[in-house]
Amino acid sequence: MALPVLSEEEHRSAPTYEDGFSLRTVIGAVFVGLVMMPGSIYLMLVAGQGLGPAAEWVTIIFFAEIARRALTTLKRQEVFLLYYVAAGLAGGGIFVELIRNQYLVQFPQAIGMGLSDAVPAWAVPALHSPGIEGRALWHAAWLTPVGLLMLRHLLGRLAWFGMSYTLFRLTSDAERLPFPLAPIAAAGATALAETTAKETSWRWPVFSAGTMGGIVFGAVYVGVPALTGIIMTEPLQILPIPFIDLTSNTQNLLPAALTGLSLDLTLALWGMALPFPVVVGSAAAALLTSVFGNTLLYHAGLLPHWRGGMGLIPSKLTTDFDVWMSVGIGMAFAVGGIGVWRAVRSLNAMRERTPAQDGPPPDRKGRGDIPLPVAIGLFLVAMTGFIALCHYLVPEFPVWLLVVFGLLWTPFNSYVSARMTGMAGTPLVFPYLREASIVLSHYTKGVDIWFAPLPLFDFGPGAQLFRELELTRTRITSLIKAELLVFPVAIVCSLFYWGFFWYIEPVPSSVYPYAAKIWPMETTYRCLFMSSTLSGGANWLSEALKPTLIGAGFGGGLLLYGLTAAIGLPPLLFYGMAAGVGAWPHAAIPQLVGALIGRYHFRKRFGETAWQAYVPVLCAGFACGMGLSLMLAVGFVFIARTISALPF
Numbered sequence: 001m002a003l004p005v006l007s008e009e010e011h012r013s014a015p016t017y018e019d020g021f022s023l024r025t026v027i028g029a030v031f032v033g034l035v036m037m038p039g040s041i042y043l044m045l046v047a048g049q050g051l052g053p054a055a056e057w058v059t060i061i062f063f064a065e066i067a068r069r070a071l072t073t074l075k076r077q078e079v080f081l082l083y084y085v086a087a088g089l090a091g092g093g094i095f096v097e098l099i100r101n102q103y104l105v106q107f108p109q110a111i112g113m114g115l116s117d118a119v120p121a122w123a124v125p126a127l128h129s130p131g132i133e134g135r136a137l138w139h140a141a142w143l144t145p146v147g148l149l150m151l152r153h154l155l156g157r158l159a160w161f162g163m164s165y166t167l168f169r170l171t172s173d174a175e176r177l178p179f180p181l182a183p184i185a186a187a188g189a190t191a192l193a194e195t196t197a198k199e200t201s202w203r204w205p206v207f208s209a210g211t212m213g214g215i216v217f218g219a220v221y222v223g224v225p226a227l228t229g230i231i232m233t234e235p236l237q238i239l240p241i242p243f244i245d246l247t248s249n250t251q252n253l254l255p256a257a258l259t260g261l262s263l264d265l266t267l268a269l270w271g272m273a274l275p276f277p278v279v280v281g282s283a284a285a286a287l288l289t290s291v292f293g294n295t296l297l298y299h300a301g302l303l304p305h306w307r308g309g310m311g312l313i314p315s316k317l318t319t320d321f322d323v324w325m326s327v328g329i330g331m332a333f334a335v336g337g338i339g340v341w342r343a344v345r346s347l348n349a350m351r352e353r354t355p356a357q358d359g360p361p362p363d364r365k366g367r368g369d370i371p372l373p374v375a376i377g378l379f380l381v382a383m384t385g386f387i388a389l390c391h392y393l394v395p396e397f398p399v400w401l402l403v404v405f406g407l408l409w410t411p412f413n414s415y416v417s418a419r420m421t422g423m424a425g426t427p428l429v430f431p432y433l434r435e436a437s438i439v440l441s442h443y444t445k446g447v448d449i450w451f452a453p454l455p456l457f458d459f460g461p462g463a464q465l466f467r468e469l470e471l472t473r474t475r476i477t478s479l480i481k482a483e484l485l486v487f488p489v490a491i492v493c494s495l496f497y498w499g500f501f502w503y504i505e506p507v508p509s510s511v512y513p514y515a516a517k518i519w520p521m522e523t524t525y526r527c528l529f530m531s532s533t534l535s536g537g538a539n540w541l542s543e544a545l546k547p548t549l550i551g552a553g554f555g556g557g558l559l560l561y562g563l564t565a566a567i568g569l570p571p572l573l574f575y576g577m578a579a580g581v582g583a584w585p586h587a588a589i590p591q592l593v594g595a596l597i598g599r600y601h602f603r604k605r606f607g608e609t610a611w612q613a614y615v616p617v618l619c620a621g622f623a624c625g626m627g628l629s630l631m632l633a634v635g636f637v638f639i640a641r642t643i644s645a646l647p648f
Contacts, residue, residue: 017366020077020474021481028059028082029485032089033493039627039634041092041497045512046222046241059086061624077474081482084465088486093494094153095137098124098145099507100519101451102132107523115447115530122148122393123451135506137499150491152453155385157483162379163411164462165476167418169372172467173364177422179467206614207621214625217265219633222626226633229511230640239263241513243586245312256298256306258290258315260586267587269622271594272602273615277569281576283592286583294319313521316584321528324582326546329436330553331578337554338561339416368475383407386455394452396445405437406455417460427461435529436545447530553581 036059060074060082067074074082101124105116116127122144125131131141171177221239229235246259271279297303297319305318383406390402417427434456443449469476501507508515528544557578564574580588603611 017368017473017475018075018077020075020079020081020472020478021485022078024063024074024078025081025085025482026485028063029085029089029482029489031062032059032086033489035631036086036090036627037092037493038497038500039631040090041096041501042226042634042637043222043630044092044096045501045507045515046225059083076472077478080468080472080474081478084479085482085486088482089490089493093490093498094149095146095494095498097149098137098142099498099502100523101145102502103507103519104523104526105132107520107527109524109527110530113527113531114534115527118447118534120393120446120448120451123448135502137495137502146495151389152386153491154487155382155389155453156457157487159379159382159386159457160459160462161480161483162375162377162382163414163457163459165370165375165466166372166379167414167460167463168466169369169375170415171418171422171463172470175419175422177419179422179464202614206617207624210618210621210623211625211628213265214622214627215629216625217622218626218629221264223629223633225513226630226637230637234510235513237513242517243312247312247315248309251308251310254291254295255308256294256303256315256319257292258294258312258319258585260312260584262586262590264590266622266626267590268594268597269619271591271596272598273619274591274595275570275572276595276599277573278576278579279591279595281573281578282580282583283585283588285577285580286585286588289324289580289582290316290319290585297323312586313517317521317524320582321544323549325544326549327553327556328582329545330550330555331557331581333550334554334557334561335575335578336416337558339420342419366475367470368477370476379411380407383410383455386453390452390454394445394448397443397449397452398441401437401441402455410455410457410459414457414459417458418463419460421461421464422467427458438529439532439545443533445533447533449533450526450530 060079063082064074101119104110105119105124105127107116110116111127124145125139125141129139129141130136131139136142137146172179221241225235225237225241240263242264243260243262246261247257250257250259294303294306294315298306303319303322305322306315307318310318387399387402387406390397391399421427434454437454437456438449465479466476469479505511508519510516560577561574564571598611598615602614605611606614
């Protein structure tokens, strides 16, 4: 994310750290919770993406304009904390989990497989309870699920803070890892800060151009479906959301191939902003596996569940079940093994370095550090709470596995992921780790374990946030205050708005196009996973997890890494290809188009240095414009739905 940061010289010469928490931060949190969060939730249901950076930039714009008219300026630390608070609130909050659970118990496949009646009452009310049939998230039937989710969220934030801060001290202070994505140029935030100080630069015109483009595209892509959904049974979509499905049209030439195209311009802009090797690697792997690879696998008889006439989503489900789920797990273990190897190698190199090679030690005076034993103790207390809570809810699940998950695997996985973030800017991801852990535990006492708070986490990426605090000279105590502020605002606003959207229309439904297309596929996955722990039920996941293919994915990942290193290709190309194996090609194609246009047109026109500086500002402006269009559309939807619910 683009943040207002200091250069290394400014960082070393800056006198003190400052507190970024102020009344502006409090007002900003309330503003995002009340105004931005509903727009983010609606966009997730309609287009499959939250407001993301739009909420952060709109918030900063709002407060920057107020500050300018009040003849004052926003401190760098205040800008950072406003950005952080907006990012924490604009994601939609935690109660999306309950909305997904209510859809699960009403899902036809879940009812047919006997899963709906087996879901514990502490996770979601019974199928025919008033809380489900009345679509009322504030009904008394939801009291236990809501309270349990709030407790889980509290424990999660405590564990995140303790472990992320500890990893920051290890990877940044001790190992001096660079964290390449932390010191990104100020980009849009700097442009807005310059306006409050009445300074001029190239950033504001670029940001404004992106904003205008985002407003126009957002009005067409999201605004038209939102507004027509008020008066029409089926919303009008000028650009299909979330993609154009061509799978059934190409099955004669490319059977089982996942062919489709997304017309979301945001993907093309992401392609311009992301590292070029990552985009190329991801797109190449997606096309080679999900398109041409699926066709070859079908002719070889390795996709027995695929049938002619299937659309993109059913084809994705069946091909993952037959091949790509297992291959992806093996590939993830290869990436994890490479990460461990690089971590050990880096530690050995660090022991051989001299203090002069490490450079000047970090300036920690006034940084607001907390003692490491306190941070570690905070993590241990939270993990113990997760273990105790999970054992209370699912007493038949082995306690020793919970201890291994929370006190061994989570710290190890988080450390490796933090080192990957510190070196390459990308965390380590193990797909289906939670699902595989449950299946391999041989637990067959019911489906309650799938709703339990298993202590399996990755806190590694959080180390970068503390590095950003350091670069912006923001005291760590400011983050503690921001967390205490965000928690109650997120709980209240998330509960209200998710309940409101579910109350006015079923979720998913035709009013929410993305959810109507994608949630059924995701819920089918959940049903397949959950059936594996039913006594006497069909163990679909055990059938889908094929050790031979997992081994092939692991060996293929190691071989691919070795080849890219031997040829001298960028390491990011390998990570892009690892992420693109079996992935959706409809999203990879526009990203690749955007990357090619940016590299071979705009970079030549503006120069490499200038274009690299323009892209993040342009993307931030586009996201801001999309957010403005969406907020206007959501306002009309809110008014219309509220009026239609009145009895007069």
